[in-house]
Structures are given as C-alpha cells and as structure tokens.
Amino acid sequence: MKPKSGRSMTDVQLTRITNWFAGIALLALLLWGGRILWLRIRYTYTNDAQVTQYINPIISRVGGYIISVHYKDHQSVKRGDTLLLIDNREYKYEADQASASINRENAEINVLGSQKEILQAEHEALEKSIVAAEARVTKQQLEYDRYKFLFDEKSATAQQLEDIKATLEVYNSELAALQHKLEASRDRVNDVDVKKGVINAEKVRLSAAANRKHLDVGYTVIRAPYDGRVGKRTIEKGQMVNPGEVLGFIVNRETPIWVTANFKETQLRYLHLGGRVQVVADAYPDEIFYGKIISISPATGSSFSLLPPDNATGNFVKIVQRVPVRIELDKGKGGAKLLSGMNVNVSVSKNQ
Known part of the structure; x- marks a missing residue:
C-alpha cells in the first residue's frame, strides 16, 4: 500500500535520513564556526x-686524513663525544720537534749558568788580588815617603830612592792591570746575563710554538661541542679534509x-x-x-x-x-x- 503523497516508503526514509545528516552537518558547521569566532575574539x-x-656546522680546524668516524646519521650525542679522528702523526712529530727545541734552550741556559759561576769565581779572585795589590801599593807608598824624607835629610842615597820608586810604579801598574781585568770580568758576567735573557725570550717563543703544535694534535680529535643530534653523515674514513672544511651539522639540544x-x-x-x-x-x-x-x-x-x-x-x-x-x-x-x-x-x- 503506498502513501497518499504517492512516494514510496523508501523515498521518505531517504529524505528523512538526508535531512538528519544535513542538520547534523549544519550544526557541526555552526559549532565549528562559533568556536573559530570565539577563538578569534579571545x-x-x-x-x-x-x-x-x-x-651549527662541524668544522675541522686542521687538515689530514680521516682515520675513523664515530657517529651515524641523526645520532644523538653528548658534549665531548668523539665524532671524528684525523691522522695526528705529522702534528705529533712537529710538537715533539718544538719540545726538543725548548729542551735545547734549557740546556744552553744550564751551560750559561755554569759559565756564570766560573766567571763569578774568577771575579771574586780578582777582587781579592786587587785588595792584596792595594795593600802592597799602600805599603810601598809609605816606604817611598820614608825614603824621600831620608833623602831630603841626606840620610839615604838617590839610588835607594829610585829603587823604592820603581817598585812603587810596578805595584801601581799591577794594580791597574788587575782593576782592568776586574772590569772585563764584570762585563763577561753581564754578557752571560744578556745571553740568558735572549735565550729566555727565544724559549718563550718556542714554548708558544710548541703549545700551538700541541693544540693541533688536540684538534685532530673532533668532539661534540654540546648535547645534540648530528645530521646526515657525509664524511667517511680515508677522506682528506682541509682546515675550515664543514664536515657535518649538529642541532643544539x-x-x-x-x-x-x-x-x-x-x-x-x-x-x-x-x-x-x-x-x-x-x-x-x-x-x-x-x-x-x-x-x-x-x-x-x-x-x-x-x-x-x-x-x-x-x-x-x-x-x-x-x-x-x-x-x-x-x-x-x-x-x-x-x-x-x-x-x-x-x-x-x-x-x-
């Protein structure tokens, strides 16, 4: 039996279901629109x-051959973890050579120290010799003054006075020679101090160079600067890298x-x-x-x-x-x- 409207029961049901879905969709749109409007207002x-x-990029500060790689793509790393190793033998040889140069300078300083001790001993001996020579000159001067008085009093001969005077002049000459040697000895001691100053300055320069070489040795181990994750691995063992070359990237965590x-x-x-x-x-x-x-x-x-x-x-x-x-x-x-x-x-x- 058909309804009075002439439509089948199926059409009525479909219409009713469609109206319900349309109402639900309209309600959902209204709720969504209301929510968006509320969010835009607030x-x-x-x-x-x-x-x-x-x-940040992972950069090599020295050049050389990569001997090992210690990370994989997108791996998490901790601060200080070793990422790459560069062959460091050449840098170690240069560092050892710089250290040997410092040892040589230290040996020269020791030699100069020994020379200074010898020169100072000679200097002290000359000072004592001068004291003795001054005593002889003083004694001889007194002897000359006495014979000069006796000669003036006609109690001594001219020959005796001349002998005393000649001896006094010899003693004065010996004293002057010793004083000249003393000045030369003092100059030699000062020369040793100057040479030690030059060597110490060179030692400072060599120490700085050695420290730089040891830094290069340390730079052959490339470590993670902070906790993070590395990006895609683009470096492999056996590759040659140059200073300043970008070897990868790390995301700071x-x-x-x-x-x-x-x-x-x-x-x-x-x-x-x-x-x-x-x-x-x-x-x-x-x-x-x-x-x-x-x-x-x-x-x-x-x-x-x-x-x-x-x-x-x-x-x-x-x-x-x-x-x-x-x-x-x-x-x-x-x-x-x-x-x-x-x-x-x-x-x-x-x-x-």
Whole structure:
C-alpha cells in the first residue's frame, strides 16, 4: 500500500535520513564556526610560524686524513663525544720537534749558568788580588815617603830612592792591570746575563710554538661541542679534509627550543614581552605546547631583506607587514618532539 503523497516508503526514509545528516552537518558547521569566532575574539593568531633551533656546522680546524668516524646519521650525542679522528702523526712529530727545541734552550741556559759561576769565581779572585795589590801599593807608598824624607835629610842615597820608586810604579801598574781585568770580568758576567735573557725570550717563543703544535694534535680529535643530534653523515674514513672544511651539522639540544612567529603589524598591540603563548604543531595537532614571548623584532621582516622595498619608486601597494616574534617554549613540556623547521600555529590571549 503506498502513501497518499504517492512516494514510496523508501523515498521518505531517504529524505528523512538526508535531512538528519544535513542538520547534523549544519550544526557541526555552526559549532565549528562559533568556536573559530570565539577563538578569534579571545586570541590573536598566526600560522606563519616555525620551530627554530641552533644548527651549527662541524668544522675541522686542521687538515689530514680521516682515520675513523664515530657517529651515524641523526645520532644523538653528548658534549665531548668523539665524532671524528684525523691522522695526528705529522702534528705529533712537529710538537715533539718544538719540545726538543725548548729542551735545547734549557740546556744552553744550564751551560750559561755554569759559565756564570766560573766567571763569578774568577771575579771574586780578582777582587781579592786587587785588595792584596792595594795593600802592597799602600805599603810601598809609605816606604817611598820614608825614603824621600831620608833623602831630603841626606840620610839615604838617590839610588835607594829610585829603587823604592820603581817598585812603587810596578805595584801601581799591577794594580791597574788587575782593576782592568776586574772590569772585563764584570762585563763577561753581564754578557752571560744578556745571553740568558735572549735565550729566555727565544724559549718563550718556542714554548708558544710548541703549545700551538700541541693544540693541533688536540684538534685532530673532533668532539661534540654540546648535547645534540648530528645530521646526515657525509664524511667517511680515508677522506682528506682541509682546515675550515664543514664536515657535518649538529642541532643544539642544550639551548631551549623557540618558535619564530611572524605576526601582522595590526596584531602587535596584543603582544607583550613575557606574555604566555599557546603553540600547536602541524605534526601534533592534538597536543598544545606552551611558551612565552622573549623578544619582538625592532623592525619588520621586509626591512631586513636583501632588497628592502622602496615605496618612493611609485609602485606602492599597501601590504600588511609581518614582524618576527621570538617565543621560547617551556622545558619539559614535550618540546623535544618539535624539530627545527616544523610549521606551528601560535595563539596569544588578547586579555594578557
């Protein structure tokens, strides 16, 4: 038996089911639209944001052949872990040579020290000889004065006076010669001190060179500068590397992860240093990360571009500018899941 409307029971049921689905869909759209509207009223929002971390290159400070590699692709490493080893034999030979040069200078200093002791002994002996010579001269001078008095009194002959005078002159000459030798001895002792000063200066130079060589030996062991994760391994055993060559990259895990969010200039009135922020990553849409604003750029992003726009050229088109804002994520809130470069959505409450 058919209904009075002339439609079958199946059509009525389909219509009723379709109306129910349409009503549910409309209700869902209204709820979703209401939620979005409520969020837009309460929060300022941007999806132009990315996770940022310090990614630094692994650089070799010396050149040489790689003898071993101690990490794999994307491996986690700790501060001080050995990443690469470079053949250090040549650097060790140079360091040993520099150390040998220092030992040679030390030996020369020891030789000069012995020479100085000998010269000082000779100097002291000359001083004693001078004291004895001065005593002889003084005694002979008194003898001469006595014979001179006797000669004046006609009690001594001229020959006796001449003999005494000649002896006095000999003693004076010997004293002068000893004093000259004493001056020369003092100069030789000073020369030894000057030579020791020159050698000490050379020793300082060689010590600095040796320390530099030992640094090169240490540079042959390339270690992780901090906790982090290395990127793709691009170096292999047996490769020749040059000083300053980039051997890979490491992501720093010691510093907090932050987000660089590019807010519109019209949203800046809602942003304040220390303001709390909610972050939702595209990779984890069901998880909310929290952080705070730690800095706001002093200029728009376009101002820092290589070719900033010049509105005076006559091609002015008003475009809402973006201002980079740095947001530091809270530690221990699952932020380790986020990787540098991931896209995130940032929301800031307007009531802060």
